[in-house]
Each structure stands twice: as structure tokens, then as C-alpha cells.
Amino acid sequence: MNTHTHEISVCDTNCLHTDNLEELRTVFPSGETFESLSSFFKVLGDPTRIKIMWALDRKELCVCDIADLLNMTKSAVSHQLALLRHTNLVKYRKEGKSVFYTLSDEHVRQLFEAGLDHINE
Secondary structure, three states, X not given: OOOOOOOOOOOOOOOOOHHHHHHHHHHOOXXXXXXXXXXXXXXXXXXXXXXXXXXXXXXXXXXXXXXHHHOOOHHHHHHHHHHHHHOOOEEEEEEOOEEEEEEOOHHHHHHHHHHHHHHOO
């Protein structure tokens, strides 16, 4: 149990550090960038999609494999994969009648694994 008291840390004065603010204002992303980033993290905010990503972090899998692993229907898995595809978190390839999924790239892998490392600390 955490023995530290939770304090609200607020400045006792009303001063602005204009040099910091000016520097940040020159590189401040657009509202659209923040909206996109927020949507990106919202997609990661679902336990089912996290389970899918965990599996895809380890193996390339077809929809049938994911459905069996998570005890879900192929339709339900496909819906979740569509959301992950829409935010470029996963990609797919077709092989005959099968569709295989993997994480999109090394950035996604690093982000996912960093999150997992963080919560396992």
C-alpha cells in the first residue's frame, strides 16, 4: 500500500515562463493531430483489441486462429481487426482464402511492448 499522501501540487504564484511557452507555441501540433492521437489511443482502450494485439505481437495469425484463441466468432474478430486496421495498428495479407494479420510495423510493436513493460513494473 502506498504510504505517501496524495497532494495537489499547484503553483503558489501566477508567473509565466514565456521562453518555454514561446518555444512550445512554435511547434504545437494542430487540433487535428491531437484528435487523431486521441482516436489512436481510444482504439487501444479495449481489452479485446489489446488481446488481439498481444497475440499478433508474437505470431502472424489468421482470423480463424484469433477467433479460436479468444473464444470469439470470426465476425466479432473481424470487426475488432477493422478498427485496428483503420488506425494502422495491424496489417494483413491474403493467402488463398485465408487472411493473416500482423502488427503494422516496428513502431506499433515498440509502443505495445513499452506499454506492457510499464504495467508489469
